[in-house]
Amino acid sequence: MTTLTKTEDSPAPTGADPFLSVRDLYVRFSTEDGIVKAVDGLSFDLERGRTLGIVGESGSGKSVTNLAVLGLHNPKSTTISGEILLDGQELTGAREKTLERLRGNKMAMIFQDPLTALSPYYTVGRQIAEPFVKHTGASKREGRLRAVEMLGKVGIPQPQTRVDDYPHQFSGGMRQRAMIAMSLVCNPSLLIADEPTTALDVTVQAQILDLLKDLQQEFGSAIILITHDLGVVANTADDILVMYAGRAVERGSVKEVLQSPRHPYTWGLLGSMPRLSGDVEQPLKPIPGTPPSLLNPPPGCPFHPRCAYTGEVGGDRCSSERPVLPEGRGGACHLTAERKQSIFIEDIQPALG
Amino acid sequence: MLQFLLRRSIGAVVILILISAFTFFLFFSIPQDPALLACGKNCTPDAIKIIHQNLGLDKPVPVQYWNFMVGIFAGRDFAVGHCSAPCFGYSFANNQPVWNTIVDRFPTTLSLTVGGAFVFLLVGLGTGMLAAWKRGTAVDKTFSSVSLVLSSMQIYFLGPIVLGLLVYSTDILSSPKYVPFTENPGQWFVGLLIPWIVLSVIFTANYTRMSRSTMIEQLQEEHVRTAKAKGMSSRYVFFRYAWRGSLIPIVTIFGMDLGSLFGGAIITEQTFSLAGIGRLAVESVIKTDLPMIMGVMLFSAFMILLFNIIVDAAYAWIDPRVRLS
Structure with a gap:
């Protein structure tokens, strides 16, 4: 383990159980072509009031992990093993009724595309009030008042009248605000935001992220922010978990991961991110190759077919031995810490500008 | 919504007019004389001629169609009696206005x-x-x-x-x-x-x-x-x-x-x-x-x-x- 410079707001290592703890999570889908190992031995922790950014390409298992936390996978075609502890309560294998009481109440989710994620058949107000009425036993009238209050809180003008509108009468940004209002209506302790800004205009993105931050301060929720956009994470999250092929390949605080990343995949993500301050002539560097098939992931380190530094590791360790992600700060890579640091400083950092 | 229903209703009226015209010209142009049904057994050419005149069958088909369409809204008078609106014509086989049978x-x-x-x-x-x-x-x-x-x-x-x-x-x-x-x-x-x-x-x-x-x-x-x-x-x-x-x-x-x-x-x-x-x-x-x-x-x-x-x-x-x- 490497020594870290500790920021003041990092969780105190008192040995108290974290609010959300995921241990050795495996999620497998049986399909006609075989078994898809969508999440492959994932572990992470999250404290109250903190934001964890989960970053990775499409198909890296980000969304699958979080749907597993909510228990939204079809049990017929999905096998989930491992531990998901929410405030000490085991969620894997929990009964549907138990999960129903937690969903929308203690843990809530914001989906990527608010147009398809909101039902076109019911008013925004009704959809916001539903979980409130269900979980708190409030009357329909109280639910409606609560919906108006929430809409006001997320910055919808004239919430008293907009509450009776249908989602298609809202603009994209307002729909996402409504979605956020819906997820926060019961003051959840855990909020999972699955690419909450991807379907929105860039100008609206920042507003939505600010809104999430403000609401987190007000409610003290723990947030998991799923994204493929490192820029979003940099502004919003406290910690980062980088996922690749269903595994965590690097974790650390935002500062640590963005300033001294320790996995070639993270280098690739940083290199493919456009920068306003960067040289216009400097081309973006995409990561070569495509994400691996999760039906048949590469042996050893799943990133090795796309990695430019396998030659630096002795023998065929990259293709035969699965690198371990150390607890706390670290990256799952066979390169030595010193070598990683020198490669990052010499090869990667200059190109980032 | 109202506009939508109005548009659909107008469309329906147009379709009805087309159907009526099509059926009218199709059936009234086949070589079968409706007067024969009304004429009965001892039918003479003179009798048929009178029935034709009474029922308006001696007029050109477009005129008959016009009379038919007007009859739906205004009713018609046949020699056999008055057919009040909506009048869809007179059935010679049943000896009563078509509409009565349909309503029945x-x-x-x-x-x-x-x-x-x-x-x-x-x-x-x-x-x-x-x-x-x-x-x-x-x-x-x-x-x-x-x-x-x-x-x-x-x-x-x-x-x-x-x-x-x-x-x-x-x-x-x-x-x-x-x-x-x-x-x-x-x-x-x-x-x-x-x-x-x-x-x-x-x-x-x-x-x-x-x-x-x-x-x-x-x-x-x-x-x-x-x-x-x-x-x-x-x-x-x-x-x-x-x-x-x-x-x-x-x-x-x-x-x-x-x-x-x-x-x-x-x-x-x-x-x-x-x-x-x-x-x-x-x-x-x-x-x-x-x-x-x-x-x-x-x-x-x-x-x-x-x-x-x-x-x-x-x-x-x-x-x-x-x-x-």
């Missing part, structure tokens, strides 16, 4: 089709939703295969079998007959039960299969997942979120089925000897009762268009996006 026969057909539609929607949607709910289980497979068998049934095949089983050999029910609802609701129900079942069978299977597949489709929609993520129970999500969305394709198909439903009514009425509009259509074709054919054609076209507009209005009730745009 219509309740039977309305009871038959509405009741039949109610049965196949209830049973079809019910079994389809149950199959979707129990997807992949024995229940699902049973419903799916039974519906496949039933969908290949025909009314004139199934009708006699049901009659034989429930009426002739077991006396569970008496022979189908129409008793007006206003007269005796119980007998109305019992008398039409067999025709309803037989008429609905050929439709039920389609609705089972369709509501099953649209429900399964809807259950994979993202907004249905959102509802689950809010902690709503599976039952609530199924009936409130998925079902609402599955109604739209079903209503669409139902609108298209209205025509076949009337076609089915013709065969059903014929099979069970019920005196409805369908049977009237068959009788009048056999007797070459041209004004009656004309009247039945126009009337059924009107009813089908009317129900289509009602179905369109149902869209707006189901989907607020239609209502507001």
Whole structure:
């Protein structure tokens, strides 16, 4: 383990159980072509009031992990093993009724595309009030008042009248605000935001992220922010978990991961991110190759077919031995810490500008 | 919404005018003289000529068409008597205005089709939703295969079998007959039960299969997942979120089925000897009762268009996006 410079707001290592703890999570889908190992031995922790950014390409298992936390996978075609502890309560294998009481109440989710994620058949107000009425036993009238209050809180003008509108009468940004209002209506302790800004205009993105931050301060929720956009994470999250092929390949605080990343995949993500301050002539560097098939992931380190530094590791360790992600700060890579640091400083950092 | 209905109504009127013109010129141009029916046995050319004059058949066809159309709204006077609006002409075979016969026969057909539609929607949607709910289980497979068998049934095949089983050999029910609802609701129900079942069978299977597949489709929609993520129970999500969305394709198909439903009514009425509009259509074709054919054609076209507009209005009730745009 490497020594870290500790920021003041990092969780105190008192040995108290974290609010959300995921241990050795495996999620497998049986399909006609075989078994898809969508999440492959994932572990992470999250404290109250903190934001964890989960970053990775499409198909890296980000969304699958979080749907597993909510228990939204079809049990017929999905096998989930491992531990998901929410405030000490085991969620894997929990009964549907138990999960129903937690969903929308203690843990809530914001989906990527608010147009398809909101039902076109019911008013925004009704959809916001539903979980409130269900979980708190409030009357329909109280639910409606609560919906108006929430809409006001997320910055919808004239919430008293907009509450009776249908989602298609809202603009994209307002729909996402409504979605956020819906997820926060019961003051959840855990909020999972699955690419909450991807379907929105860039100008609206920042507003939505600010809104999430403000609401987190007000409610003290723990947030998991799923994204493929490192820029979003940099502004919003406290910690980062980088996922690749269903595994965590690097974790650390935002500062640590963005300033001294320790996995070639993270280098690739940083290199493919456009920068306003960067040289216009400097081309973006995409990561070569495509994400691996999760039906048949590469042996050893799943990133090795796309990695430019396998030659630096002795023998065929990259293709035969699965690198371990150390607890706390670290990256799952066979390169030595010193070598990683020198490669990052010499090869990667200059190109980032 | 109002504008939408208005547009649909205008469209329907245009369609009705086209249908009336088409039927009129088609039937009045075939070499069959309607006057022969009115003339009776000892018919002389002079008598036919007088009848022609009395009924306006000596005038050119466009003029006759015009008089016919005006008659619908203003009524007409024939030598045999006054035919008050709506006048669809005078039937020589029945010796009474066409409209009176239609009014007489219509309740039977309305009871038959509405009741039949109610049965196949209830049973079809019910079994389809149950199959979707129990997807992949024995229940699902049973419903799916039974519906496949039933969908290949025909009314004139199934009708006699049901009659034989429930009426002739077991006396569970008496022979189908129409008793007006206003007269005796119980007998109305019992008398039409067999025709309803037989008429609905050929439709039920389609609705089972369709509501099953649209429900399964809807259950994979993202907004249905959102509802689950809010902690709503599976039952609530199924009936409130998925079902609402599955109604739209079903209503669409139902609108298209209205025509076949009337076609089915013709065969059903014929099979069970019920005196409805369908049977009237068959009788009048056999007797070459041209004004009656004309009247039945126009009337059924009107009813089908009317129900289509009602179905369109149902869209707006189901989907607020239609209502507001």
